[in-house]
Amino acid sequence: MVGVAESIANLEKRIDQLRAEVRRAAMSGDRARARALRAELREAERAWDDAIAEVERKAAPVEVEPVTPKQAGPLLPIREQVHQALTLLSVPAAPKLIVAVHEAFFAGQMLGTRLTSLRRDEERSFRSAPYSRPYYICSALTADLLSAARGLLAISTWPMSRRIIGPLSPRVDFLTAAIAVAEHISRIPDPAPAATRLLWRFAANIPGAAEGFDAMEPASVARAAEAELAVHLDADTSLREQAGQRARSQLSDVEQLFGSRLRAVPGTSGGAREAE
Amino acid sequence: MNETEARLARIRGAVPARDHNARTIAALCSNPGCARRAVLDAAGVDKQRLAAYIDFPARFGQSQFAITRGNAFEAQVKANGCAELLRLLREKLGLPIPEVSYDDLELVGGNDSREVRYARSRSLLARAAASGAGAGTLFDHPLLRLEIGGRKAYLEPDLIAFQLHDRFHVVEIKSFAVIDGQADAGKVAAAVTQAAVYVLALRDLVTELGYAPEKVAHDVVLVCPENFSNRPTAVLVDVRKQLTVLKRQLSRLARIDELLAALPAELTFDLEVDDAGVPTRPAASVVEALRTVQARYTPECLDTCEMAYFCRDEARDDTAALGRTVRDELGGIESVTNVLGLANGSLAPAAEQVEAAQLLQMAARLREESLMAMLRGVAL
Numbered sequence: 001m002v003g004v005a006e007s008i009a010n011l012e013k014r015i016d017q018l019r020a021e022v023r024r025a026a027m028s029g030d031r032a033r034a035r036a037l038r039a040e041l042r043e044a045e046r047a048w049d050d051a052i053a054e055v056e057r058k059a060a061p062v063e064v065e066p067v068t069p070k071q072a073g074p075l076l077p078i079r080e081q082v083h084q085a086l087t088l089l090s091v092p093a094a095p096k097l098i099v100a101v102h103e104a105f106f107a108g109q110m111l112g113t114r115l116t117s118l119r120r121d122e123e124r125s126f127r128s129a130p131y132s133r134p135y136y137i138c139s140a141l142t143a144d145l146l147s148a149a150r151g152l153l154a155i156s157t158w159p160m161s162r163r164i165i166g167p168l169s170p171r172v173d174f175l176t177a178a179i180a181v182a183e184h185i186s187r188i189p190d191p192a193p194a195a196t197r198l199l200w201r202f203a204a205n206i207p208g209a210a211e212g213f214d215a216m217e218p219a220s221v222a223r224a225a226e227a228e229l230a231v232h233l234d235a236d237t238s239l240r241e242q243a244g245q246r247a248r249s250q251l252s253d254v255e256q257l258f259g260s261r262l263r264a265v266p267g268t269s270g271g272a273r274e275a276e
Numbered sequence: 277m278n279e280t281e282a283r284l285a286r287i288r289g290a291v292p293a294r295d296h297n298a299r300t301i302a303a304l305c306s307n308p309g310c311a312r313r314a315v316l317d318a319a320g321v322d323k324q325r326l327a328a329y330i331d332f333p334a335r336f337g338q339s340q341f342a343i344t345r346g347n348a349f350e351a352q353v354k355a356n357g358c359a360e361l362l363r364l365l366r367e368k369l370g371l372p373i374p375e376v377s378y379d380d381l382e383l384v385g386g387n388d389s390r391e392v393r394y395a396r397s398r399s400l401l402a403r404a405a406a407s408g409a410g411a412g413t414l415f416d417h418p419l420l421r422l423e424i425g426g427r428k429a430y431l432e433p434d435l436i437a438f439q440l441h442d443r444f445h446v447v448e449i450k451s452f453a454v455i456d457g458q459a460d461a462g463k464v465a466a467a468v469t470q471a472a473v474y475v476l477a478l479r480d481l482v483t484e485l486g487y488a489p490e491k492v493a494h495d496v497v498l499v500c501p502e503n504f505s506n507r508p509t510a511v512l513v514d515v516r517k518q519l520t521v522l523k524r525q526l527s528r529l530a531r532i533d534e535l536l537a538a539l540p541a542e543l544t545f546d547l548e549v550d551d552a553g554v555p556t557r558p559a560a561s562v563v564e565a566l567r568t569v570q571a572r573y574t575p576e577c578l579d580t581c582e583m584a585y586f587c588r589d590e591a592r593d594d595t596a597a598l599g600r601t602v603r604d605e606l607g608g609i610e611s612v613t614n615v616l617g618l619a620n621g622s623l624a625p626a627a628e629q630v631e632a633a634q635l636l637q638m639a640a641r642l643r644e645e646s647l648m649a650m651l652r653g654v655a656l
Contacts, residue, residue, distance in 0.1 A: 168376060169357075
């Protein structure tokens with residue numbers, strides 16, 4: 001056994017040496033030598049693999065606790081995962097929240113890094129073949145300038161007013177999402193810890209939602225959120241409706257989904273506000 | 277003024293001016309007596325590069341990890357329409373429930389140029405100030421402007437909250453922890469000074485809009501992680517003292533022409549960069565130019581000024597380099613050599629130094645005796 005371990009150590013040393021030599025050869029531009037060295041390196045690595053396999057085979061089987069299989073890669077394309085999460089939340093959301101919702105309620109892994117380019121890909125796809133997909137992951141629009149709201153994703157099939165973000169909308173959307181999450185949790189019999197944690201993140205910031213993490217009830221979280229929502233909802237809805245109409249009448253198809261760039265939109269409340 | 281501008285441009289040389297930010301303005305206040313820093317900052321010289329060029333590279337600077345951590349914490353506090361921040365403001369400041377409006381000023385219609393952002397910040401804040409409560413509560417990353425030494429510097433506070441009591445509050449989000457109600461004094465001081473810079477800039481803005489400066493509260497809200505968790509907590513900090521210091525320092529900066537009058541006319545810190553961006557001016561000549569502007573080195577400079585290592589080297593024999601308390605303890609004698617000379621009696625004290633010399637000699641004797649006693653203890 002000791003002998004095997006020694007030979008493995010030797011092999012590792014050899015692999016390190018070979019790597020350094022390959023690097024030197026590659027840097028000096030000696031291709032033939034680099035190629036030969038790499039072949040040698042692969043040979044050494046294979047020998048190392050074999051040796052390790054041998055050791056594993058010989059070693060006495062140890063009682064290992066069964067490892068819960070790590071969740072496999074994504075089951076659905078990223079845009080469908082985002083669609084699922086957004087549909088559950090029912091409001092425009094930031095990538096972070098989308099990932100949290102996905103982890104809490106859906107199977108498979110969502111790669112947060114892939115969300116960054118998603119919106120751009122969707123825009124490109126829409127520009128090259130408009131309306132060829134049943135839905136697009138698009139931007140939320142700011143109420144005043146109708147430009148893309150920073151860091152929010154939405155679904156193209158939602159009514160325009162839902163995709164508009166006015167000054168009160170972030171809070172309204174937060175409360176609406178809290179209600180959606182609370183209701184979803186109350187429907188499932190045994191919510192995952194990630195789901196409860198997600199609800200707590202909402203509940204902690206809603207007045208009167210829960211005394212503490214352990215005493216949290218989905219129903220009371222939803223009630224508290226509705227109570228605060230009632231305060232803001234009317235003002236927010238009317239502003240969103242107005243801006244939504246403006247967006248539908250003034251923007252091109254692409255702009256309606258992905259926002260306009262800055263330019264003066266004449267005769268709008270946004271323009272009037274700037275002029276004040 | 278134009279003459280001063282031209283003069284400063286010559287001192288800076290043919291490179292774009294470095295802009296002030298809240299950090300550099302706060303650093304200026306920590307050592308108001310330093311002419312070197314005042315001149316370099318007013319001219320917008322790239323001190324980091326200058327220091328590196330003369331072989332005294334600054335070893336500080338914000339670490340990438342600190343920046344990432346700070347940004348992550350800020351994002352957490354502001355996530356979901358500032359949900360966490362709203363809770364804090366409601367709990368600590370009694371912000372009423374309907375006050376949740378949030379305006380993002382970081383991008384204006386996909387445009388992030390500073391002029392556009394400043395214009396928009398200004399118009400939104402003007403609207404909020406004019407229509408009182410209900411027209412804007414939280415303003416995320418507004419862009420403010422402060423005139424520093426005749427040049428307008430753009431500043432970007434983390435957030436401004438607008439209160440029911442018709443006053444703006446500056447909110448500063450920092451990622452150092454408040455443990456058991458206590459936080460690192462140095463970091464708090466730096467954060468508070470930065471916040472004071474924002475308060476000052478915001479007061480300038482509201483005065484321009486025709487309101488009293490008191491419309492901006494002198495209490496700033498400092499948001500930090502609580503204890504060892506990532507949960508934010510908020511404290512109100514009074515910045516009146518820092519505001520006074522800042523104002524004095526800025527008025528002093530405005531008199532930069534007086535400082536310049538005392539300097540040789542041909543003074544410049546131009547590194548004479550060639551087309552490839554490589555400096556061609558000999559380092560010795562830059563050092564010579566630097567020495568014509570007087571510095572006032574204190575140990576605190578190490579934390580705030582890029583030139584600190586150069587100045588420390590220059591002030592090596594100076595007791596001031598050891599800090600003010602040490603200098604006072606040494607009886608106000610200026611050089612370390614003299615202190616040692618007076619202590620061991622090799623230097624005859626001047627008339628005004630007799631008392632200090634006696635004290636120093638006594639201290640030297642005391643040290644020797646305690647050392648001897650310790651040595652004897654070891655021998656036993």
